[in-house]
Amino acid sequence: MKSLVKSKFFCILPWLHLNGHPDGSVHLCCFSNNRYPVGNINNESMQSIINNKNMIEIRNKMINGQPIPACVSCYEKEATKNESFRQKMNNFFKKDVKSVSSNYVDDFKLKYLDVRFNNKCNFSCRSCSGEFSTSWYKEESTIFNIKRNYSNNISKTFIKEIKPHIIFLEKVYIGGGEPLLAKETILILNELLVYKKTNIPITINTNLSNFKNFALRHNSLLKQFSNITILASIDADNKKAEYIRFGTNWNIIYENLLFLKNNFTKINLEINCTISILNIFSFTDLYFNLLKSNFISSDKFKCNLLHQPLYLRSDILPEIQKQKAIKKIKKSLSKINNDTKKEFLSVILFLQNKNYSFLIDEFLKNSKILDESRKQSLFDYCPELIFLNNRR
Helix, strand or coil: CHHHHHCCCCCCHHHHEEEECCCCEEECCCCCCCCCCCEECCCCCHHHHHCCHHHHHHHHHHHCCCCCHHHHHHHHHHHCCCCCHHHHHHHHCHHHHHHCCCCCCCCCCCCEEEECCCCCCCCEECCCCCCCCHHHHHHHHHCCCCCCCCCCCHHHHHHHHHHHHHHHCCEEEECCCCHHHCHHHHHHHHHHHHCCCCCCCEEEEECCCCHHHHHHHCHHHHCCCCCEEEEECCCCCHHHHHHHEECCCHHHHHHHHHHHHHHCCCCEEEEEEEECCCCCCCHHHHHHHHHHCCCCCCCCEEEEECCCCHHHCHHHCCHHHHHHHHHHHHHHHCCCCCHHHHHHHHHHHHHHHCCCHHHHHHHHHHHHHHHHHHCCCHHHHCHHHHHHCCCC
16 A cells, blocks of 8 residues: 555554553544543553454545544644654654555554553643543642543553563553653653663653652662653743643753753653644743753744644634744744744644634633632733733
8 A cells, every 4th residue: 555655644553552641541642632542551452453344434534544533633733834743754754654555553563652550740720621631630629620530550451551562562652641650651651671671762751850850769760761851841941831731840940851851861851832822922032041050952942733622722823923922033043943843834824724713702701700710810821811811
């Protein structure tokens, strides 16, 4: 099936990967829309999920060049003329792409592990929810009347399912919750060590608040791996960081950045900056500030274009304000000449692609609800958005 390589909708991941969430639901990947789970590890094994009705239908559509509703974030990324996760994975696993011959997987081998063992987290970021953060529970329950009841055995189930596949792994991504607070992160690293998987790319997506404590406790283990990337979720610095990712103490984040830089030179640090209306006017400042402090190399800054919740998307801006944001981003382009330039350009194209300005009132409403609960004020932390309050 040579045509699959050039297909706009084909992705290799449904043939060699499943993405596990803390509630036991299983998805196509970490970028797929959460509204479209393909199974649940509480009810069926990984082996049965890979060839259940949902997965066979998805693979069949991909083979026949049809779009998948769960994959819209990749399609939107590609619309900005930037490389999507789909394209990256097809390139990484290009040998497997060439070997695809059916919508059925006869001998499933998990080659890419992407898992969130639990949702234990010390932050309640504005773009997140109780699905991925226990710190959200109280507000979800009291303000939004959302109740969650996650089993404590979810992580044990995932571990049991994953173990037989560790020998086949070629790539690992560990998220959360906050993975540096999860004992399962160490369990997986130890298992990888047993099977001598010390050179495969391992990414740990963390809020970085606990890195120093984690690294000091597990220093000898970490140093046995040659290709670890700490993907730090940082959307802003200083005061604004403490608003967007509630629970942040910027001084601690800065201290951990400094500790990583001075003590773990073999660990790659990348910034995963989620672009929303809250930082659309300031994410370029964050990039240059981190660069100035020598925390990152110039090409280690990823722009994660927020798609959900809709009311936090950067493209809810009115057209005039979009143009102001675009002007600032374009001004920064003259100072960079690497992959980050492509990331910044993708933000511009994202802003130009759709109009969600009808969601501004919903954004203001939800911001006010959380502000009252957290004793914060949107315009104190994001004064550049004051125009939203004065637009009428």
